[in-house]
Amino acid sequence: MDLAELLEISEKERRKKKPLEIHCCVAASCVSSNSQSIKDKLTEILRNQNLADKVDVIGVGCLGLCSKGPLLRNSQSGEFYCNVSLDNVEEILKDLKGEKCRIEKISPDDPFYKKQMHIVLENSGKIDPESIESYIANGGYITLYQVLHEMTPQEVIEEITKSGLRGRGGAGYPTGLKWSLVAKSVAEKKFVVCNADEGDPGAFMDRSVLESDPHKIIEGMTIAAYAVGAQQGYIYIRGEYPLAISRLQTAIRQAKKYGLLGSQIFEANFDFKIDLRIGAGAFVCGEETALMQSIEGKRGTPYPRPPYPAEYGLWGYPTLINNVETFANVVPIIRNGSEWFSKIGTENSKGTKVFALAGKIARTGLIEVPMGTTLREIVEEIGGGVPNKGKIKAIQTGGPSGGCIPASKLDTPVDYESLIELGSMMGSGGMIVMDENTNMVEVAKFFMEFSKDESCGKCIPCRAGTYEIHNILSKILNGEATQYDFEKLKLLCKMVKETSLCGLGQSAPNPVLSTIMNFEDEYLSLLKEDI
Amino acid sequence: MEPAVKNKTKSTEQTDNRLKFLNAALKKNLYQPDALIEILHTAQELFGYLSRETLEYITRELKLPPSKVYGVATFYNFFSLKPKGEHTCIVCMGTACYVKGAAELLSEMEKFLNIKAGETTPDGKVSIATARCIGTCGSAPAIIYDNQVAAYQTKETVIKKLKEWL
Amino acid sequence: MSVKTFSIDGKVISAKEGQTILEAARDAGIFIPTLCHFPGLTNVGACRLCLVEVSNSSKLQPACTTKVSEGMEVRSNSEKLKEYRKLIIELLLSERNHQCSVCVANGNCELQNLAMTLGVDHVRFDFRFPNLPVDISHELFGIDHNRCILCTRCVRVCDEIEGAHTWDVANRGANAIVITDMNQPWGESESCTSCGKCVLVCPTGALFKRGVSVAELQKDKSHLEFIIQARVKKQWIR
Numbered sequence: 001m002d003l004a005e006l007l008e009i010s011e012k013e014r015r016k017k018k019p020l021e022i023h024c025c026v027a028a029s030c031v032s033s034n035s036q037s038i039k040d041k042l043t044e045i046l047r048n049q050n051l052a053d054k055v056d057v058i059g060v061g062c063l064g065l066c067s068k069g070p071l072l073r074n075s076q077s078g079e080f081y082c083n084v085s086l087d088n089v090e091e092i093l094k095d096l097k098g099e100k101c102r103i104e105k106i107s108p109d110d111p112f113y114k115k116q117m118h119i120v121l122e123n124s125g126k127i128d129p130e131s132i133e134s135y136i137a138n139g140g141y142i143t144l145y146q147v148l149h150e151m152t153p154q155e156v157i158e159e160i161t162k163s164g165l166r167g168r169g170g171a172g173y174p175t176g177l178k179w180s181l182v183a184k185s186v187a188e189k190k191f192v193v194c195n196a197d198e199g200d201p202g203a204f205m206d207r208s209v210l211e212s213d214p215h216k217i218i219e220g221m222t223i224a225a226y227a228v229g230a231q232q233g234y235i236y237i238r239g240e241y242p243l244a245i246s247r248l249q250t251a252i253r254q255a256k257k258y259g260l261l262g263s264q265i266f267e268a269n270f271d272f273k274i275d276l277r278i279g280a281g282a283f284v285c286g287e288e289t290a291l292m293q294s295i296e297g298k299r300g301t302p303y304p305r306p307p308y309p310a311e312y313g314l315w316g317y318p319t320l321i322n323n324v325e326t327f328a329n330v331v332p333i334i335r336n337g338s339e340w341f342s343k344i345g346t347e348n349s350k351g352t353k354v355f356a357l358a359g360k361i362a363r364t365g366l367i368e369v370p371m372g373t374t375l376r377e378i379v380e381e382i383g384g385g386v387p388n389k390g391k392i393k394a395i396q397t398g399g400p401s402g403g404c405i406p407a408s409k410l411d412t413p414v415d416y417e418s419l420i421e422l423g424s425m426m427g428s429g430g431m432i433v434m435d436e437n438t439n440m441v442e443v444a445k446f447f448m449e450f451s452k453d454e455s456c457g458k459c460i461p462c463r464a465g466t467y468e469i470h471n472i473l474s475k476i477l478n479g480e481a482t483q484y485d486f487e488k489l490k491l492l493c494k495m496v497k498e499t500s501l502c503g504l505g506q507s508a509p510n511p512v513l514s515t516i517m518n519f520e521d522e523y524l525s526l527l528k529e530d531i
Numbered sequence: 532m533e534p535a536v537k538n539k540t541k542s543t544e545q546t547d548n549r550l551k552f553l554n555a556a557l558k559k560n561l562y563q564p565d566a567l568i569e570i571l572h573t574a575q576e577l578f579g580y581l582s583r584e585t586l587e588y589i590t591r592e593l594k595l596p597p598s599k600v601y602g603v604a605t606f607y608n609f610f611s612l613k614p615k616g617e618h619t620c621i622v623c624m625g626t627a628c629y630v631k632g633a634a635e636l637l638s639e640m641e642k643f644l645n646i647k648a649g650e651t652t653p654d655g656k657v658s659i660a661t662a663r664c665i666g667t668c669g670s671a672p673a674i675i676y677d678n679q680v681a682a683y684q685t686k687e688t689v690i691k692k693l694k695e696w697l
Numbered sequence: 698m699s700v701k702t703f704s705i706d707g708k709v710i711s712a713k714e715g716q717t718i719l720e721a722a723r724d725a726g727i728f729i730p731t732l733c734h735f736p737g738l739t740n741v742g743a744c745r746l747c748l749v750e751v752s753n754s755s756k757l758q759p760a761c762t763t764k765v766s767e768g769m770e771v772r773s774n775s776e777k778l779k780e781y782r783k784l785i786i787e788l789l790l791s792e793r794n795h796q797c798s799v800c801v802a803n804g805n806c807e808l809q810n811l812a813m814t815l816g817v818d819h820v821r822f823d824f825r826f827p828n829l830p831v832d833i834s835h836e837l838f839g840i841d842h843n844r845c846i847l848c849t850r851c852v853r854v855c856d857e858i859e860g861a862h863t864w865d866v867a868n869r870g871a872n873a874i875v876i877t878d879m880n881q882p883w884g885e886s887e888s889c890t891s892c893g894k895c896v897l898v899c900p901t902g903a904l905f906k907r908g909v910s911v912a913e914l915q916k917d918k919s920h921l922e923f924i925i926q927a928r929v930k931k932q933w934i935r
Contacts, residue, residue, distance in 0.1 A: 029669040032680035066669020201664035202626035239572070239609050240665050242678075280568055281608030282869070283663060297567035298599075299606040299866065304742035304762045358627035358668040365669050396626065430668075432626045446629060450663065456606075457847065457866075457873035459743045464788035467871050468822050488821060495781050498757055499745045583879060590879075596856075596888065597878040598865035605867040 001259040002267055003145055006136060009258075013137035018056040021075035022092065023125060026059035027211045028204075028243050034086065035070035042072075042089050055096065058134075061212020063125040065112055066365040068104070073125065078108040111381045112363055117344070119352050120328040121368045124212035129247050132254035135215040141260055143335045147223050148268040156227040156334065157183060163338035164350035169195060169286075169323035170401065170427045171503075172349070172416040178320065181310035182228040185318035190230035192221050193314070193321045195291060196237040196244070199283040200399025201450065203430030205354040206324035208366050210237070210244040213328070214251035218261065218274060220327035223334060225272045228320050233274040236291050239281055248276055283400075283454035287502045288321045290456065301458045302502035323428065325354055345371030349415035359396075359432035362387045369414070376410040379433055390435040394518070398427025400447045400454075401507030403514025404440060423514035425507070440519040441526060444512045445473040451508035462505030465496035469512060476523060482530045486523060490516065549577040553585075557592050564593050567603055571610055580611045616651040616658035618696045621675040625664025628672040636672055637661065639686050643693055657696055703769040705749075718760040718771055719747055729773050730782060730811050732789075732900055733848040734761045737925030738857055744848060746782055746811070749773045757781075779815070786812050791822040792871075793829065794843040795901070802902030803912035808846060809901075829874070834884030837907060838896050840875075845903035847873055851895035854921075858928055863889040897921040 024030075024039040036059075043057045063071040068082035072092065081092055082104040095101035106112070118124070128134040135141070147156055161176025182190060194217060198206040210217065221233050237245055252274055255261040263271040277295050284290045285300040292314050294300040313319025329351060333341045345351050349371040355378065358364045362384030369378060375395055379385065386392055394404040403424035405412070412418050416426050434443065452466040472489045475481040493509035493516075500506045516523060556573040560566035570593065574585050581604055590600045604610045622628075622637045637648060640659055644652055651658040667673045670682030676692055699714045705727050712721035717740070722729050733744040740761040747760040752770035760773070772778070789795075789808065797803045829842035852864040852875060863886050867876045877886040896904045897916050905914050926932045 028680065029667045029682070032667050032670050032673060032682045066667075069669060198666070199663065201624070201629070202668055203664070204666035204668055207666040238666075240662060278569070278572060279607075280572065280610060281663075282606065294568065295565075297563075297565035297569075297603070299603055299869075301606075304759055356668060358671065359630045364627070364671075399626070430626070432630065434630065438630075446626070453870060454663070455870040457868070457870045458741070459745055460785050460788055460792075460846075461745055463847075463870060463873070464792045468788065468791075471823070491780075492784070495784050499748055499781050499785070501742060501745065586879060596862035596865070598863060598867075598876055598880075598888075601876060601878075601880050602865040602867050606869050 001265075006141060006145065009133055010137045010139075013133040018054055019076075020055045020096070022055060022057045023060040023063070023073040023075060024057055025061070025063040025069060025071045025125065026129075027062035027208055028241070029062070029066040030069040030071060031243065033070045035084075038070055038072070038084055038086060038089055041086055042092065045090060045093060049093065051096075058128050059130070060126060061124040061129045062121070062208040062366050064116075064121075064365045064367060065106070065363055067363050068106070068365075080106040080108075082106055112365075112367075112384070115373070115377060115382050116368050117352050117370050118368050119332045119341075119344075120209060120325055120354050121212070121366070122332065123216060124208065124366075127213065129212050129214055130250055132215060132251065132258060132260075135213070139335070140215055141219055143331045144219050144222055144260070145266050147226060147334060148266050148270060151334075153183060153227045153229065156223060159334055159338045160227070160330070161338075163333045163341040164345075164348075165326065165329055165333060165341065166349065166416065167322060168325035168329070168353070168428065170398065170425060172426060175322065175326055175329075178310060178322070179224065179227055181308070182230075182318050182320040185311055187318050189232070189315075189317045190228060191314045191317060191319040192225045192228065192230045192233040193291070193295070193319055194221055194233065194235040194327055195286065195288065195321055195323045196235055196241075197279050197286040197291060198238060198324070198428055199286045199454075200401070200428055200430045202356065202358050202396070202432045203399055203428050204356045205366065205429045207238075207241050207244050208356075209324050209328050209354070210241070211247055214244075214247045215255065216331055217248075217324060217327050218251055218255050220330035221274060222261065222265065222272050223330050224320060224322065224327065226270055228318075230320065231271055231273065233272060234277050234295055234314075235274060236277045236279060236285070236295055238279045240279075245276065245278060252276070282456075283450075284456045284502070284504050287504055290502065291321070292319065299456070301456045302504075304501060325429070346413060346415045348417060353414065353426065353429060355429045355431045357383050357431050357433070360386050360390065360392075360435040360438075361433040371415045372413040374411050374413050375405065378414070378431070379410070383433065386433065386435045390437075392433060393436050393438050394434045394440065394443075396424075396432040396434060396443070396511075397430065398425040398507075398510070399430050400450045401425060401503065401510055402427045402430075403510045404434070404443060404518060405514075406518040423510070423517045425510070439477075440515045440522050441473060441477055444515045445470065445477060447511035448473055448508070451504065454504065455508075456504075459499075459501035459505060461496045461499040462501065462508065465492055465500070466505070466508050468492055469496065469509065473512070476526050479526060479528055481527055483527055484530060486527055552577055553588075557589075562592060562594070564595050567593055567595065567600065568607070571604055571607075575610055580614045582612075586612075614651075614655075617656050618677055619658045619660065619675075620677075620693070621660045621662050621665070622648070623665045623667070623671070623673045623675070624661045625666075625668060625671075627668035628664075631671045633672040636674070636684055636686065636689055640689055640693065643690060657693065701765045701767050701769075703765050703767065703771065705771045705773055712765045714765075716765055718749060718751075718758075718763050718765055721765050722760065722771075722773065727773065728814075729760050730815065731761060732807060732811065732846065733850065735850050735854070735898055736922055737929045738850065738853045738898075741849060741853075744785070744846075746785055748778065748781065750775060750778065782815050783817050784821075786815060786817045787820045787822060789846050790817070790820050791824050793825070793827055793845065799911055800844060800902040801905045801909050801911060801914040802844075802916075805912070805914055805916060806902060807900035832883050833907060834882035835886075835889070835891070835907075836884065837891055838883070838893065838904065839907050840883060840904050841902065842874055843903075844901045845875060846901060847875065848900060849875070850898040850900065851875060851904060854894045854898045854925075858925055859890060859892050859894050861888050861890050861892075864895060894921060894924075 290300040742759040748757040750772040833839035
C-alpha cells in the first residue's frame, strides 16, 4: 500500500456514495432492539420502490441516544428517526417523499446533540464500522502515512505530550509521559496494549467506540507503536462484548489485507501486528498488571508496581498500556495538531470526555463533551433531567471505584481534579443518575458487593476487608448497626484504601466514603442506639 | 464454531469432531502455554463446559502443571466446570439495570424456576446466571437469552420467555 | 556494587544496591512484620503487613518489594501502621478458623506470634466459621484449609525450589483456596514428590505432618532456608 493507492480507495468509495444515505445504528444497544432487521426491511422497501440507486441504507456505529433506539439518521437533513420498529419503518419513506411522517424525529440542533463535541466519536454514526473503505474515505489511515513518512518517533511523542492528553482509563496519567518512558526503555522487544476491558457497571464508552469505529483504535495503536518502538500489539477486550470482538476481528483482517498491519507498513521500515485477547469475566483484569498476567494466560492477579509496565511489562519487556478512548484521541491530535487539542477543555484536563449516561434520566446514551462542561449541563440539558419531573439526588461517576456526587454540586465542571475533590473520580466515564428515591447506603452496598465478588483474593485488605465492609453495610441497612459499627466502617474503609495491593482494592471503599462524605445523615438515621 | 451439544447421549463421531476443533485451536496457537485462556474459551464453546477430561487434555497439550490450569479455569467467571442447561438466561446486574429493577427480575425468575442464580433446573432445561454489566445500559434492564440480548425487560416478558422454554 | 545509605525510623542504615527495604532492615536488626515473605522465594507483596511509609511516595509501600534508594526515609512503626497491621491480623483471624488451643502449630505459629507481638488482644469482626475440608489423603502430610491464610508460600516453594508445581490457587476472592494438581486429594497427586517443603514453609498449622497432636508440630525453617540458600545463592556450607 502506498499513498496513491490509499487515495484511490478513498476516491472510489466516495464515488460510490448515493445522494441520500439512511444511517441505521447497528451498535449493541440498538441491535438488542432489533435494528438489524429494521435495516434489512428498509433496504428491501427501497429496492421494491426502485429507490435503491438514490438512497442507500448503511449500518453505522452508535448514534448516541440509546434510550430512543433503534435510531436512524437522514444524512441530508441530519435528523434522527427515533424508536423505529418493523411496524413503522415505512413511515421513513413518507418522510423522504416530503409527506407527513408519524415517527418521532429529533433535529441535530436538539440540546442532546448541540451541546456535544465529537473528537473520539467523530466517525461514530457516520461510517460503516465493518468496512475499511468507509473509514479510509473519511480520511482514515492518512495520518498513519504522514506519521511514518514525515515524523520521527520523537516528534510524535512531542505532539502527544504538548497536546496535554491524559489517560482516559481513570487515573489520568499524562499520555505523552507514558509514551516517552516506554520509548526510552531499551529492549529487544516492546509491546503496545489496548485496554478494552471496560468493566465498570454502567459504562459502555469503549464498547461503543470499538463497535462504531474499530479502525481508529488500530490506527492509533499503530502510531503509538511507531512512537515507542513496539512490534506487537494486543487488544485485551471483555468477553461480554461479542459484537465489538467480531468487528475488531474484521477490522484487523481488513487492515492486514491492505498492508496497514504487518511488515513494512506503507513501505516504511516499520512492522506492527495486533492480536486480540479475549477476557473471561474478571473485573480486576482492567488493572494493568492483572491485565498483563491475563494476556500471558495466567490468573489475573495484580502484582506490586514498581517496576512499572513501561520498564517491565508483558513477559518482562517494556509495555505501553492505554485505554481505548486514549488511543481514539491519537489520530485527531496528530491530524489537527497539539495546539488545536490543547485549546479544548480546561487548564489541566484537555480535550473531550465520552460519558455513558444511564440511570434515572430522560435520555440515556453516549455523549462526548469538552472537559469543563458542568455536570448540570450534562444531566439536565443533554440528558433531559429525571423523567416525570423527578429530582436528581446524586450522580455516580467512576463506577465501583468512584463515588456519588450530590445534586448540590451539579455546577462543578467535569475534569480529573474537580471530581476527585468531590470524593469521586473521572473513571472511564460511566455516569449514573440517581433520583430522590434512591437509598444511598444501598447504593454503597451495591458497589461493595461488586468489589467483594470481583476481588482476586490475593491481598488480605481487599479479600477480607471488602467482605467486612459489605457486612457492616448490610447490618446498617437492617437496622442492626450501632455508632460503634459505623466508626469501624470508616476505619476499615480507610485501611482498605491505603493498604490494598492494586487499584481495585485501593478504590473499592470510594463509594462508601463518598456517600458518607455527602450523605452521612442517611447512615446515621439507620443506626440503632448503643446498648 | 459448533454450539454446545445439548443432549447427553452424544455419538463418538460428534466427540471426535469437537476434539478436532480443539486441536485446530491448539495448533493455531502453536501449543504455547500462554494461550491457555484462548484454549479454555474454545473448549468451553465446543463442550459447553470444562470437564475434568477436557482440562487434563489441555494440560497435557500445553505442557502446563495441572494445578495451574485448574487455577486459571476457576479464576474467570466465563468458565464453568459444570454442565449448563439447554437454555441460558443471563440477567445483567450492572448499575443501570440495577437502578431499573434487575434485582426484582432475577428474584422473579428464581422464584419461578425454583433455583438460584448460577444454578440449573434439575431437568437440565434452564440455567440462570448474572453478569456484571453487558454494556447495553441504554436499554436497561437487559437480559441475555441464549446469546440474544433483549432490551427493556419486565416481569411479564421474563416469565413469558421462560414459559416458552419449559 | 554501590552502597546506598538511607534511614529507617531515624536510624541510618547502609544497604547494597538492589536490596529491598525488608532485607536491609533485617540485616540491621530492625523488625518489620511479614507473613507472605520467605527468604529466597519470589516476593508477592500480598499480606500487606510489611507496608511502610516512604519519604518519596504518598502511598504506603511494601518493604518486601520496594528497593532501597539513596537518602530514602522509611517509617516502619507509625501509629497508623500499627493500627492497620492489627486490623490485617484481625481480618485473617476472623476469615477462617484459627483456634490456637486445638491447633497442631500452637506455640510454633507465625500468625499467632505476630498477633501477640502486634498486640492483637481481641478481634473486632464476627468470626465467619467456614466449614472447609481437611485433606489427610497424603501418607505423610495433611492440609487443614481452615487454618490457611493464602500466603502462597507453599505454591511458590513447590514451583520455585522443588520444581514440582503441585500447588496453586483456585477460585478467587473470599472463595480462593490452595489446591493440589486438578483439585484432587493430595494423596492422589501425581506431581507431588512428598518432599515436605510446603509443610516447612507454611506459617500456620494449615500444612502439617501427620501424626502430630496439638502444639506438637515443630517446623525447622532453618533447614529449609539452608536448602534455599544452596539452590539460589550456591552456598552449600552453612
